[in-house]
Structures are given as C-alpha cells and as structure tokens.
Amino acid sequence: MKGDKRVVIVICDSLRGDLITPADTPFLVELSTRGTRFAAHKSVFPSTTRASSASIATGCLPARHGLYGNTQALDEGEGLICRNVGAPDFRDRMRRATGRTLRVPTLAERLRWHNEDAIVCSNVSPGAAYFQDPDGYGTIYHSAGSYGPGLKQIDDPASAALKKGIAGDQAMTDRFCADIVEGRAPALALMWLSEPDYTGHHSPLGSPQHREAIRAADRCVRQVFETVRRLDPSGDDILFLTGSDHGMETVAEAIDITGLLVAAGIKEAPDSHDVVVAPQGTSATIYFSEAARGRAPDTAAFLKRENWAGRVAAGAELAQIGLPTDTALQVAVAMATDDRVNPHGVAGFAPIVANSDDNESKIGFGQHGGLGKNEQNPFLIAEGGGFAPRRETQATSLIDIAPTVLRHLRMDHDDMDGVALLLE
Ligand SMILES: [Zn+2]
Numbered sequence: 001m002k003g004d005k006r007v008v009i010v011i012c013d014s015l016r017g018d019l020i021t022p023a024d025t026p027f028l029v030e031l032s033t034r035g036t037r038f039a040a041h042k043s044v045f046p047s048t049t050r051a052s053s054a055s056i057a058t059g060c061l062p063a064r065h066g067l068y069g070n071t072q073a074l075d076e077g078e079g080l081i082c083r084n085v086g087a088p089d090f091r092d093r094m095r096r097a098t099g100r101t102l103r104v105p106t107l108a109e110r111l112r113w114h115n116e117d118a119i120v121c122s123n124v125s126p127g128a129a130y131f132q133d134p135d136g137y138g139t140i141y142h143s144a145g146s147y148g149p150g151l152k153q154i155d156d157p158a159s160a161a162l163k164k165g166i167a168g169d170q171a172m173t174d175r176f177c178a179d180i181v182e183g184r185a186p187a188l189a190l191m192w193l194s195e196p197d198y199t200g201h202h203s204p205l206g207s208p209q210h211r212e213a214i215r216a217a218d219r220c221v222r223q224v225f226e227t228v229r230r231l232d233p234s235g236d237d238i239l240f241l242t243g244s245d246h247g248m249e250t251v252a253e254a255i256d257i258t259g260l261l262v263a264a265g266i267k268e269a270p271d272s273h274d275v276v277v278a279p280q281g282t283s284a285t286i287y288f289s290e291a292a293r294g295r296a297p298d299t300a301a302f303l304k305r306e307n308w309a310g311r312v313a314a315g316a317e318l319a320q321i322g323l324p325t326d327t328a329l330q331v332a333v334a335m336a337t338d339d340r341v342n343p344h345g346v347a348g349f350a351p352i353v354a355n356s357d358d359n360e361s362k363i364g365f366g367q368h369g370g371l372g373k374n375e376q377n378p379f380l381i382a383e384g385g386g387f388a389p390r391r392e393t394q395a396t397s398l399i400d401i402a403p404t405v406l407r408h409l410r411m412d413h414d415d416m417d418g419v420a421l422l423l424e
Helices: 026-034 049-058 090-098 107-113 126-130 166-184 208-231 257-263 290-304 315-321 398-408
Strands: 006-012 036-038 071-075 080-084 118-122 139-141 146-148 152-154 188-193 238-243 249-255 275-279 283-288 309-314 329-335 338-341 347-353 380-383 390-392
Touching: 006 208, 006 398, 026 208, 026 380, 049 107, 049 126, 049 398, 071 090, 071 275, 071 283, 080 090, 080 275, 090 126, 107 118, 107 188, 107 398, 118 126, 118 166, 166 188, 166 208, 188 208, 208 238, 238 398, 257 275, 257 283, 257 290, 275 290, 275 347, 283 290, 290 309, 290 329, 309 315, 315 329, 329 347
Parallel strands: 006 188, 006 238, 036 390, 118 139, 118 188, 249 347
Antiparallel strands: 036 380, 071 080, 139 146, 146 152, 238 380, 275 283, 283 329, 309 329, 338 347
16 A cells, blocks of 8 residues: 655755845745754755755765766776766766666665655756656656656656746746646655756846846745645645755856866876866866876875865865765865855855866856855755754755655665754
C-alpha cells in the first residue's frame, strides 16, 4: 500500500537569505513565521547550481556524489578536457569517462526502491535538472528534454516551450501545481525556479530588475504552498520545503587563471591537457594529468601569493571543503570576497574566474561558486510535517534536505553525509 506522506519542495535558484524582506518576499516572510526558518543554512563547495543539485538529490557532499561543479574535467581518451556540466550530453560523457554518473543514489532512486515516485520540474540548465535523477528512476520535466523511468523520453510540449525567467517560471508553476502536486500526487515533487538566478546573472543585485525577479519567485512559492495546504490543511501529511541552492556576490573583475598558470610555467599551453582549470564562477577547481600531478603543490603556492585568491586547498586539504582527494582534481581556489556595497545597497564583491567558453562581461552582476559569506547564504524554510514555528540557529546545509525528505516518508536515511533537520 502506498503511504499518504508526501514532500513538496520549491527551490528559488540563487536567492540570498538576506534578500528575504517584507517588501520583496512577503510570502517567504509570512512562511518563516508559520514554519521553521533555518537561519544558519549553508551551501556546498563549489557553490554552483549543478554540484548543489546533486547534493540536494543525494544528501552527500561533492566528494562522495562525484559531481564537482558547473564544469568538470573528464578524460574520455584524449586527455583531460574541461566540460560544461550544464550541457544535455554531460551525463553521457561522464558515463564514458568514469563508467557511471553519480556515485551514490538520489532521492528518486531511493523512492523507487519503495515503489514511490519522484517528479522534478526544472527551469535551470539541463545539467542541473538531470543531476536530480541522472539515471532515470523518476520523472524530470525540462525544456531540453523530459524523461520518465528508465530514461524513456517523454514528448512534453509544455516543458519544451519553457524559457528561463519570470514568465517561464510562472508557466512551470501553474503546471506543477495542477498536474503534479494535485494531479499525480507523487511522494516527492520538486520544482526548481530559474529566478532570481537568471536575472541576478544579467543585472546588478538589488536592482529593480533583480527585485522584480525575487518578487516573482516569492509568488511562485506562495502558489505551490497554497495548493499544498488546500490538499492537506493540517500539514500532517505533506511536508513543504522551500529554499535556495546558494546566494550571490557582485562580480568585481575577471581573472584568467589559465593564462596566469601558463605564464608561470605551471601549465604548458592554454589548451594543453596537463593542468586544466575548471571555472566555477567565483572559484576554480584545477585538474592534473598523472604526469603533471607533482605540479599541484607549486600551483597551490602560486595561487596563495595572488591577492585575488581566498581559500586555496590542495591534496589532503580538499577534504576540508568537501572535495575528493584521490582524483585528478588536486587544487581548488575560492576567490577573495570583500564587503563593499553595490549601487543598490547589496553588500559583497568577488572576482570571477575567466571562462573561455563564455565571453559575455559579468562585471557588476551577480555570480557564485565560492566560499564568500553571501554566496554561502542560501535560505531554507520547512512547514508542515511536524516543523514548529521557530527560528533554528544551528548550522544546516543543502545535504540535510534529502535525509529530511526520507525521514518524513519513513524511509532509511542514515547513510548520507547530511542529517535530517531538527523538528524542534
Ligand atoms: Zn543555482
């Protein structure tokens, strides 16, 4: 017999915890008083959407799930090449290079063990969407292609028509509420909004455009919540979670780490396969071929001397920031952040790592990927499912979401990096 317990999750990509205000997010402010607001909630490293998506789906840090950012170097037989995790074909490349996708089960797979469904509607990059369930245990609706169990492609014109931004998010929300939350009623329904991330990357944080995107995301969360509580007014059966994957800092300048490593004699040439920089917005992960592995300590020492570099981790230190120590990824650098305030009153600046695949200027707009206090300030609110109205100040993280989902569904959840959120 199927259980009556369900979980509904809405992710507002990039919404910084300190930008939740009565003026821009009246609903999230109200929800914070109805449920539990996790006030010391943190992102993973790199604080990119794709690594975050895998951490939310698995309850594990990148070190364990195996997806190390928005870009990742793979050796598919021609040496290390930096690949875009956002591309629709990345999971096939990852399978070819490593024999698998994620190294630990997702919520969708765990629910399938119990013959329960997980349905995801996502309006962010294909990579971030598909890493909710890369091997097809549940269903993912996305504009680049929708897939059901067994990775069987679904013809879904409504998803195919979605565009990132306010209008696309609203269309996805209408569909999510009517067809998924109310119609199909799976054990887990998760919706991932493109806003305010999409606008935050293309306008200054706190600008009228960015605030409009934040208000639109707030309305989408309200609409889903009202659908949930119409179906379950007591809140006993349906646990409602809403949060973001990371925040943002304002981009100060772009640093060409690849060029600097070539100039320093550490890397042979801009497109050589010996030392490969994978840009992650306000951080970078750096990969070394077997033959070049000995250059990792010099690379870390070089980075530590640069004034734009913040935390630098190499070798065994990578474990301290949730990255593996036994792969070609041997050095990570988070850019140095500062507390300057932008013209719209939003604090926090950081340089970004130049990305040769993306030459659009990002100066003055939002970005994330590192360890800065604002990009590491996502929000999380839990309502229903036994969560009392209160403000929790104990530290929580993206990896605590999956075990919380499984606890509510009365499934085992003790083999993850995260732990279920405290009910009181
Ligand atoms: Zn994101």
